[in-house]
Amino acid sequence: MKKRNRDEGRKRATVTGGTAEKNISLTVNGKLHELMVGKDVNPDHTLAYTLRETLGYTGVKIACDHGSCGACTVLIDGEAVLSCMTLTVECDGKNITTIEGLENRETGKLHPLQQAFIDHTAFQCGFCTPGIILSAKALLDKSPSPTEEEIKQELAGHYCRCGSHYFVIKAILAVAGKGR
Amino acid sequence: MGGEYRHIGKATPRKDARAIVTGSAQYIDDIKLPGMLYGRVLRSPYPHARIKNIDTAEAEAYPGVKAVLTYKNVPGWIGGVPYHRPVLDSTMRFVGDAVALVAAETVEGAKEALELIDVEYEQLPAVYDMEEATRPGAPQIHERIPGNVFPRGFRSIGEKALQEIVMGDVDKGFEEADFITEGTCGYENIPNPLPPEPPGVIALWEDAEHLTIYTTSQSAAMNRNFGQPLLGLVDMRVIGTQCGGSYGTKNANMIPMVHAVALAKATGRPVKVYFNKEEHFNAYSLRLGSRIHARVGIKKDGTITALEGEWFVDTGAASEMAQVQVAVGCGEAQLALRCKNWNLQPKLVCTNRNPSGVVRGFGGQELKSSLLPIMAIAMEKAGLDPLEFFKKNYVKPGDGYYWRDGLWWDYRGIDFSKAMQKGADVFGWKDKWKGWGKPTAVNGNKRIGVGVGVHGNADIGEDESEAYVKLNSDGRAVLHSCVSEAGMGERSAVCKMVAEVLDLPLNRVEITAPDTMVNPFEFGLVGSRGTYTVGSAVIEAAEDAKRKLFELAAPVLGARPEDLETKDGQIYVRGNQQKAIPWRKAMGITRTLTGQGRFETDFSLCNCMMIFAEVEVDVETGKADLLRVVAATDCGQIIDPLVLEGQLHGSLGSAGIDTALFEETILDKDTGRIMNCNMIDYKWRTFVDLPQFQNVILETPIPSHRFKAIGVGEVAPAPGPSAVLMAISNAIGKRIMDYPATPDRILKALGRI
Numbered sequence: 001m002k003k004r005n006r007d008e009g010r011k012r013a014t015v016t017g018g019t020a021e022k023n024i025s026l027t028v029n030g031k032l033h034e035l036m037v038g039k040d041v042n043p044d045h046t047l048a049y050t051l052r053e054t055l056g057y058t059g060v061k062i063a064c065d066h067g068s069c070g071a072c073t074v075l076i077d078g079e080a081v082l083s084c085m086t087l088t089v090e091c092d093g094k095n096i097t098t099i100e101g102l103e104n105r106e107t108g109k110l111h112p113l114q115q116a117f118i119d120h121t122a123f124q125c126g127f128c129t130p131g132i133i134l135s136a137k138a139l140l141d142k143s144p145s146p147t148e149e150e151i152k153q154e155l156a157g158h159y160c161r162c163g164s165h166y167f168v169i170k171a172i173l174a175v176a177g178k179g180r
Numbered sequence: 181m182g183g184e185y186r187h188i189g190k191a192t193p194r195k196d197a198r199a200i201v202t203g204s205a206q207y208i209d210d211i212k213l214p215g216m217l218y219g220r221v222l223r224s225p226y227p228h229a230r231i232k233n234i235d236t237a238e239a240e241a242y243p244g245v246k247a248v249l250t251y252k253n254v255p256g257w258i259g260g261v262p263y264h265r266p267v268l269d270s271t272m273r274f275v276g277d278a279v280a281l282v283a284a285e286t287v288e289g290a291k292e293a294l295e296l297i298d299v300e301y302e303q304l305p306a307v308y309d310m311e312e313a314t315r316p317g318a319p320q321i322h323e324r325i326p327g328n329v330f331p332r333g334f335r336s337i338g339e340k341a342l343q344e345i346v347m348g349d350v351d352k353g354f355e356e357a358d359f360i361t362e363g364t365c366g367y368e369n370i371p372n373p374l375p376p377e378p379p380g381v382i383a384l385w386e387d388a389e390h391l392t393i394y395t396t397s398q399s400a401a402m403n404r405n406f407g408q409p410l411l412g413l414v415d416m417r418v419i420g421t422q423c424g425g426s427y428g429t430k431n432a433n434m435i436p437m438v439h440a441v442a443l444a445k446a447t448g449r450p451v452k453v454y455f456n457k458e459e460h461f462n463a464y465s466l467r468l469g470s471r472i473h474a475r476v477g478i479k480k481d482g483t484i485t486a487l488e489g490e491w492f493v494d495t496g497a498a499s500e501m502a503q504v505q506v507a508v509g510c511g512e513a514q515l516a517l518r519c520k521n522w523n524l525q526p527k528l529v530c531t532n533r534n535p536s537g538v539v540r541g542f543g544g545q546e547l548k549s550s551l552l553p554i555m556a557i558a559m560e561k562a563g564l565d566p567l568e569f570f571k572k573n574y575v576k577p578g579d580g581y582y583w584r585d586g587l588w589w590d591y592r593g594i595d596f597s598k599a600m601q602k603g604a605d606v607f608g609w610k611d612k613w614k615g616w617g618k619p620t621a622v623n624g625n626k627r628i629g630v631g632v633g634v635h636g637n638a639d640i641g642e643d644e645s646e647a648y649v650k651l652n653s654d655g656r657a658v659l660h661s662c663v664s665e666a667g668m669g670e671r672s673a674v675c676k677m678v679a680e681v682l683d684l685p686l687n688r689v690e691i692t693a694p695d696t697m698v699n700p701f702e703f704g705l706v707g708s709r710g711t712y713t714v715g716s717a718v719i720e721a722a723e724d725a726k727r728k729l730f731e732l733a734a735p736v737l738g739a740r741p742e743d744l745e746t747k748d749g750q751i752y753v754r755g756n757q758q759k760a761i762p763w764r765k766a767m768g769i770t771r772t773l774t775g776q777g778r779f780e781t782d783f784s785l786c787n788c789m790m791i792f793a794e795v796e797v798d799v800e801t802g803k804a805d806l807l808r809v810v811a812a813t814d815c816g817q818i819i820d821p822l823v824l825e826g827q828l829h830g831s832l833g834s835a836g837i838d839t840a841l842f843e844e845t846i847l848d849k850d851t852g853r854i855m856n857c858n859m860i861d862y863k864w865r866t867f868v869d870l871p872q873f874q875n876v877i878l879e880t881p882i883p884s885h886r887f888k889a890i891g892v893g894e895v896a897p898a899p900g901p902s903a904v905l906m907a908i909s910n911a912i913g914k915r916i917m918d919y920p921a922t923p924d925r926i927l928k929a930l931g932r933i
């Protein structure tokens with residue numbers, strides 16, 4: 001097989017050329033991060049990559065890295081977004097919430113959804129859990145009393161392989177005030 | 181039954197629950213060691229090829245690259261049985277096979293360096309069908325596997341490892357039969373269990389003799405048990421990280437491990453090898469392919485008089501331990517099909533498709549999924565209700581079986597037919613079952629059908645476990661047990677057992693990290709063995725520690741040790757709790773007490789899982805929907821009801837029930853490439869597609885250990901695929917003998933395409 005993409009590879013390795021040096025700011029879980037494009041952030045960095053690798057928010061999980069499993073879901077200005085399909089440079093000035101931002105850091109009190117997931121054992125391996133909790137939060141913030149069907153629709157893009165779906169729905173319904 | 185215990189049988193929060201819901205649980209890719217490099221793998225674009233030339237000079241010179249390895253300069257470690265998996269080879273045997281390894285300062289740098297490696301391949305003819313692979317003149321895949329058929333047996337499960345099912349007199353059995361049927365059924369869709377987290381390993385050589393591995397395995401200790409002999413008996417410490425799903429696949433995790441270890445050796449730095457999803461699809465663990473040609477003799481009353489056949493098992497281009505899967509599958513067939521006359525001959529074959537590995541169901545799901553549809557033909561001929569047939573033919577106390585070690589084991593467990601009947605009652609089997617090939621209901625184009633399957637496993641008592649329980653004088657206990665957490669809640673379950681024996685609050689029992697350096701021997705979480713085997717060792721260790729505590733306390737309390745009790749870190753003479761002393765008064769504050777426990781293999785108990793399925797098939801479009809599942813079992817004693825229910829719900833995915841409906845790995849047999857190696861084209865069940873799911877869990881005490889409990893999680897999916905196939909066949913009145921029953925197969929069976 002012949003060499004391929006050799007020059008492309010080299011080009012991608014040097015990141016500053018062409019992009020003016022510029023700061024972008026992200027507010028993550030209430031904390032402001034200033035990032036310099038070309039130094040801290042490459043134009044091809046996804047938000048998932050920046051949050052995990054550059055800023056250390058490893059509660060953000062990457063499974064497929066192609067926008068089809070929901071594991072990397074974070075909230076941008078309250079909306080559930082796939083951070084593996086979002087470029088960091090598009091997020092200048094945005095308010096981002098990761099799973100680490102749900103707990104009340106002063107009191108140590110968990111968000112009601114987090115507590116409900118514990119009470120209902122609504123996870124097994126836990127890899128999909130941060131993304132699911134954040135999608136559920138986005139749903140409840142908009143619509144505090146969703147139906148079971150609305151919850152299922154909201155979570156349709158989340159891959160859970162252990163079979164925790166049934167308890168996830170119960171946990172969310174409990175928070176929505178509709179639990180049995 | 182939970183009433184008699186303080187913790188056992190009650191739903192309690194998992195020990196790691198807070199870490200999981202706050203995102204602080206540490207999975208392998210969340211760990212960065214100082215100085216760590218990133219390893220990446222160049223993968224073969226061809227299913228079968230020889231490297232004619234490989235030039236790595238430019239990759240080696242690329243900034244940040246610390247090592248480039250090819251078959252020419254890797255260590256000579258070789259795995260598999262017989263040895264056929266070197267670290268790297270000059271021959272590629274599937275699309276995605278490892279060509280070269282790179283370690284670099286960044287993931288991006290490593291990826292870019294891979295593109296600078298020049299490889300010239302000579303393409304070789306490839307073979308994908310297991311029967312074709314065994315014919316004369318077929319392409320030879322491994323030098324050490326002549327004719328592409330693996331030699332039988334497996335060294336680590338004993339000299340007599342079960343290689344076939346041969347007993348009684350098959351000819352005589354067929355003479356006694358009222359009905360004889362034969363058929364062929366394939367379970368060859370090689371689905372991918374596909375845990376959300378890809379596999380990964382970090383390797384670190386502390387010095388030339390001391391290797392440390394961080395692994396995302398469900399059985400950290402297994403990585404050492406298998407890895408140490410492979411790596412020349414170096415001192416190997418294995419630390420398990422939180423595991424983001426395994427379903428068996430991350431059992432020994434050998435392939436990423438040897439790559440990380442080789443790169444770490446070459447660079448003198450820690451190296452992480454972490455697959456991306458594409459690699460996870462192409463170069464990790466698919467389910468085995470299974471095809472059986474079988475002949476069955478049965479009597480009118482459902483007695484099976486003879487069973488013979490040839491069982492082809494396709495492991496793809498390589499195998500870690502498929503012979504053991506074949507052995508366990510053969511054992512499990514005997515559990516569900518009591519028969520005195522057997523001749524079942526397995527043939528384990530390699531082909532040029534992506535390799536199979538260890539997967540939940542471990543040979544048994546593959547065999548059942550292909551054998552039970554043939555049994556269904558026999559039942560139909562005899563006019564038998566499958567529920568009654570399975571109740572009659574599931575192993576009973578007083579029966580026995582040849583297990584994977586090739587030895588005969590007398591079964592000393594319970595009769596599971598009560599659980600099967602209870603499941604049937606909840607499902608409404610009596611009303612829904614209308615006979616073979618008959619739908620339960622017809623609504624326009626929609627046909628409802630029902631089916632049932634059964635499976636069980638005696639590996640619940642497999643292999644050895646050891647545990648220590650250390651008592652601290654402050655009234656707390658620490659359990660040393662090398663148990664990982666892959667979602668089954670086992671680390672919490674064993675803590676509950678210790679807390680129950682010592683009558684402590686749960687928050688006063690902690691468990692050590694899954695680290696082979698600080699823990700005694702453990703085999704790992706496989707085969708639903710955690711509850712019985714690990715549990716037994718843990719209980720014995722806690723009881724031993726308690727005994728030592730009472731010996732010290734007896735003189736202080738002026739009583740005999742056997743008259744003492746402990747609760748919440750206090751010791752007292754039975755019946756006189758008012759005069760209690762704290763542990764420290766017995767132990768002193770400068771002492772710890774350690775109890776030890778060990779479990780030895782016992783195959784004389786098994787579990788049982790029955791799955792009832794109700795499907796709706798649209799005969800115009802051919803689409804089959806799963807409406808309802810009832811999973812019925814008897815686990816002796818529930819340890820945690822929510823954890824157990826979750827494991828049974830897990831029978832849908834992880835290459836389970838849904839392999840009868842839509843889950844499959846589709847191979848392009850011109851190029852050898854997987855056509856659906858991404859999470860959009862590989863179909864999986866979403867939240868909106870959930871069927872109704874009910875678990876029926878009985879608790880008939882089973883003579884395992886103190887808590888009379890056994891595990892069942894691993895086998896939960898195994899009866900599902902054949903149950904669904906039966907349900908679809910009944911709905912449409914036509915037999916389907918292939919998986920998955922996708923619309924095209926259903927329409928074809930209906931004669932519409």
